[in-house]
Amino acid sequence: xxxxxxxxxxxxxxxxxxxxxxxxxxxxxxxxxxxxxxxxxxxxxxxxxxxxxxxxxxxxxxxxxxxxxxxxxxxxxxxxxxxxxxxxxxxxxxxxxxxxxxxxxxxxxxxxxxxxxxxxxxxxxxxxxxxxxxxxxxxxxxxxxxxxxxxxxxxxxxxxxxxxxxxxxxxxxxxxxxxxxxxxxxxxxxxxxxxxxxxxxxxxxxxxxxxxxxxxxxxxxxxxxxxxxxxxxxxxxxxxxxxxxxxx
Amino acid sequence: xxxxxxxxxxxxxxxxxxxxxxxxxxxxxxxxxxxxxxxxxxxxxxxxxxxxxxxxxxxxxxxxxxxxxxxxxxxxxxxxxxxxxxxxxxxxxxxxxxxxxxxxxxxxxxxxxxxxxxxxxxxxxxxxxxxxxxxxxxxxxxxxxxxxxxxxxxxxxxxxxxxxxxxxxxxxxxxxxxxxxxxxxxxxxxxxxxxxxxxxxxxxxxxxxxxxxxxxxxxxxxxxxxxxxxxxxxxxxxxxxxxxxxxx
Numbered sequence: 001x002x003x004x005x006x007x008x009x010x011x012x013x014x015x016x017x018x019x020x021x022x023x024x025x026x027x028x029x030x031x032x033x034x035x036x037x038x039x040x041x042x043x044x045x046x047x048x049x050x051x052x053x054x055x056x057x058x059x060x061x062x063x064x065x066x067x068x069x070x071x072x073x074x075x076x077x078x079x080x081x082x083x084x085x086x087x088x089x090x091x092x093x094x095x096x097x098x099x100x101x102x103x104x105x106x107x108x109x110x111x112x113x114x115x116x117x118x119x120x121x122x123x124x125x126x127x128x129x130x131x132x133x134x135x136x137x138x139x140x141x142x143x144x145x146x147x148x149x150x151x152x153x154x155x156x157x158x159x160x161x162x163x164x165x166x167x168x169x170x171x172x173x174x175x176x177x178x179x180x181x182x183x184x185x186x187x188x189x190x191x192x193x194x195x196x197x198x199x200x201x202x203x204x205x206x207x208x209x210x211x212x213x214x215x216x217x218x219x220x221x222x223x224x225x226x227x228x229x230x231x232x233x234x235x236x237x238x239x240x241x242x243x244x245x246x247x248x
Numbered sequence: 249x250x251x252x253x254x255x256x257x258x259x260x261x262x263x264x265x266x267x268x269x270x271x272x273x274x275x276x277x278x279x280x281x282x283x284x285x286x287x288x289x290x291x292x293x294x295x296x297x298x299x300x301x302x303x304x305x306x307x308x309x310x311x312x313x314x315x316x317x318x319x320x321x322x323x324x325x326x327x328x329x330x331x332x333x334x335x336x337x338x339x340x341x342x343x344x345x346x347x348x349x350x351x352x353x354x355x356x357x358x359x360x361x362x363x364x365x366x367x368x369x370x371x372x373x374x375x376x377x378x379x380x381x382x383x384x385x386x387x388x389x390x391x392x393x394x395x396x397x398x399x400x401x402x403x404x405x406x407x408x409x410x411x412x413x414x415x416x417x418x419x420x421x422x423x424x425x426x427x428x429x430x431x432x433x434x435x436x437x438x439x440x441x442x443x444x445x446x447x448x449x450x451x452x453x454x455x456x457x458x459x460x461x462x463x464x465x466x467x468x469x470x471x472x473x474x475x476x477x478x479x480x481x482x483x484x485x486x487x488x489x490x491x492x493x494x495x496x
Contacts, residue, residue, distance in 0.1 A: 029400055034390040057395055099411060139407070140414050142282040147305050152277055152403040159404045162388050163347060199483035211476055219467035228459060235447035236484040 007034040009109035010161060012154055013074045013081075015129060016120035018044040023062060024054025025151025031058035033158035037113070038065040039074045044120070054151075071117070071132050072184075079112040079177035080105070080220075083133035084153055085125050086146050092207070092214035095136040098157050102164035108220075111177035116157055121150055131210065134183075134217035175222040186226050187213060193233045255282040257357035258409060260402055261322045261329075263377060264368040266292040271310060272302025273399025274366075279306035281406035285361070286313040287322045292368070302399075319365070319380050327360040328353070331381035332401055333373050334394050343384040346405050350412035364405055369398055426469040434474050435461060441481045 012030055017023055017040065027038060038061050045051075047062050055062050068074040075081045082101060083093075096104075105114050117133055119125035130136075139156055141148060148156075178186075191209055194200035200208055219225075260278055265271055265288065275286060286309050293299075295310050303310050316322040323329045330349060331341075344352075353362050365381050367373035378384075387404050389396060396404075426434075439457055442448035448456055467473075 025397065025400070028395070028397055031393045032389050032396050032400070034392075056397070057393055097411070140410050141280050142410075144282075145279045145305055147276070148280050149273065149276055149302075149304070149399075151397075152273070152280070152400065155400040155403050156407045159387070159407070162390070163345070166388050194480065194483070197480075197483040197486065199480055208476065211473070215467050215473050215476075219463050225459070225463050228456065228463075232442065232445075232447055235442070235445040238445065 006106055006109050006165060007161060008036050009113050010035050010105065010158075011037040011039055011074075011078065011113050011115045012158075013039045013041060013071070013115045013117045014043070014150070015041045015071060015118065015125065016044050016123075017150065018121055019150075020045045020048045020051035021054045022121065022150045023047060023065075024051040024056075024058075025149075026154045027051075027055040027058040027061035027065070029151050029155035030158055031061050033155075033162040035158050035161070036061055036064070038062070039068055039115075040065050041068045041071050041074050043067060071129055075115055075117075075132060075180040077113055078115045078180045080108050080135065081115040081117055081133040081180060082135040082137050083117045083119075083125055083130050084137045084139065084157065085119065085130065086138065086141065086148075087124070087130070087136070091130060091136060092210045093130070093134065093136045094214065094218050095138055098137055098139060098160040099164075101135065101137055102160045106161065106165060108177060112179060115180075116154075118150060118153060131213065132184075134213075175224065178221040178223050178226045182223070182226050183216065183221050186221070186229055187216065189230065189233055193237045196237055254354055254357050254413060255406075255409060256284050257361050258283050258353065258406075259285040259287055259322075259326065259361050259363045260406075261287045261289060261319070261363045261365045262291070262398070263289045263319060263366065263373065264292050264371075265398065266369055267398075268293045268296045268299035269302045270369060270398045271295060271313075272299040272304075272306075273397075274402045275299075275303040275306040275309035275313070277399050277403035278406055279309050281403075281410040283406050283409070284309055284312070286310070287316055287363075288313050289316045289319050289322050291315060319377055323363050323365075323380060325361055326363045328356050328383065329363040329365055329381040330383040330385050331365045331367075331373055331378050332385045332387065332405065333367065333378065334386065334389065334396075335372070335378070335384070339378060339384060341378070341382065341384045343386050346385055346387060346408040347412075349383065349385055350408045354409065354412055364402075366398060366401060424471045426471050426474045430471070430474050431464065431469050434469070434477055435464065437478065437481055441485050444485055 012035060051062060052059050108114050139148060139153060195202055260283060262274060299310060300307050356362050387396060387401060443450055
C-alpha cells in the first residue's frame with residue numbers, strides 16, 4: 001500500500017453531531033490532510049447548505065459519508081478504535097497524545113481500517129461509547145480552557161497523522177490484527193466462560209471486564225491470538241462443563 | 249518566564265479577514281492551546297454575534313484583540329514574524345514546517361513577542377506582506393486539496409507550539425508494571441494450567457507458550473493484572489481439579 005493511501009484507511013467517526021457547520025469543518029479538515037473516510041453515527045443534524053459551505057472543496061467527503069445507526073456498526077471492520085476525549089483518569093484505557101499514537105495508528109492501518117471516534121459537541125462520549133474503543137487520544141490543551149471545537153480536534157488529529165506519514169518510513173506489521181467484531185466476540189465469550197468457571201459473579205462483576213478489556217487493548221490482539229484464546233476458553237469451559245455434568 | 253506564559257508571547261496576526269466566523273474560530277483555537285495575543289490588521293468584518301458564537305469560551309481573546317491599520321504596526325515590537333502560507337518556491341525566505349519551527353519560535357519568545365501571520369481567506373498574503381515576514385511556515389497538506397481553513401491553520405500552529413512546550417509527553421497513568429519474576433511466575437503457572445485443562449500437550453507443545461509470551465509482552469503486564477490472571481487460572485484449574493476429583 002502506498003503512503004497516502006494509508007490515510008484513506010483512517011476512519012473519522014462522529015457520534016450524534018448536532019451542528020451542520022461542524023460536519024463541513026470536519027470534512028474539510030480531513031481532506032486537506034488526505035483523509036476521506038467519514039462515518040456519522042446517529043447524526044442529530046442534516047448535511048445541509050451550511051455543512052456544504054463549511055466543507056468548501058471537501059463536499060465529496062460529506063457526500064460519501066456513511067451514516068450508521070450504532071457505534072458498533074461503524075467500528076465492526078476496524079482493527080482499532082481510538083476515542084478522542086479530554087477524559088482520562090477514571091478510565092482503564094491506554095491513553096496517548098496524538099503524537100504518541102500516530103506512528104502506531106499508521107502501522108495498524110496496514111492491517112485494516114482504524115477509527116478515530118469523536119463524541120457529540122455537547123455531551124462528548126458516554127461511558128458505554130468509550131468502552132467500545134480500545135485507546136484514548138488526549139489532545140494537549142490549555143488546562144484553563146480545554147474546549148476544543150470538533151472540527152479543530154479532527155484537524156489536529158489529521159495533521160498529526162499526515163506529519164507522521166511524511167516523516168516516517170513505516171515498518172510493515174508482522175501479523176494481521178483482529179477486527180473490532182472479532183475482538184468484541186472474544187471478550188464476550190471470555191465473560192461467559194469466567195461466569196461458568198465461577199470467577200466472575202454476574203451479580204457483582206466489579207471492574208473485572210473493563211480491566212480485561214484494557215489488558216487486551218494494550219496487547220493489540222491479532223487474528224492468530226484470537227484463535228489461541230478461543231481454544232483456551234473452550235478448554236477451560238470443558239473442565240467446567242464436565243464438572244457440572246458429573247454433578248460436582 | 250514560566251512555561252505557559254511563553255505562549256502568551258506568541259502573537260497571532262490576521263490580515264484583512266473577511267468572515268466573522270473565522271475570527272471566532274481563531275480566538276477559540278488560540279485559547280484552547282494557551283495563546284491569547286490576537287491582532288487584526290485591516291479586518292474586513294466586525295467582531296459580531298457570529299464571531300462571538302464561534303469563539304465560545306474564548307470571547308475574551310476576541311474582546312482583547314488589538315486592531316492595527318498596517319502589518320508594520322502589528323509587527324513593530326516583535327522579534328520574529330513568520331508567515332503561514334502554502335507558497336514557497338518563488339520566495340527567498342527560510343521555510344519550515346510548524347514542527348521544525350516551533351522549538352525555535354519558543355526560544356525566541358524569551359526575547360520578545362513572536363508573530364505568526366495569516367493572510368486573508370481569499371487572497372492569502374501579498375508579496376509585499378510576505379516580504380515583511382522573516383520566515384515562512386508551510387503546514388503539510390494533501391497536494392490534491394491544500395485549502396486549509398484559517399481557523400484550522402491557527403489551530404495546527406497553536407497545537408504544535410503547545411506540544412513542543414509540553415515536550416509532547418503526557419505522564420502515563422500510574423500503574424505499577426509487574427516485575428520480571430512476577431511475569432515469569434505467571435507464565436509458568438499458566439503453562440501448568442493449560443496442561444491440566446488439556447489444552448497444551450506437553451509431548452507436543454508446538455509454539456503455544458512462545459505465542460502467549462509474546463502476547464503478554466505486548467500488553468505490558470501490570471501488578472494488578474497479574475493478580476487477575478492468577479485468579480482466572482485458579483478458577484480454570486478448580487473446574488479441572490473437580491473434574492478429576494470426581495473421576496471424570
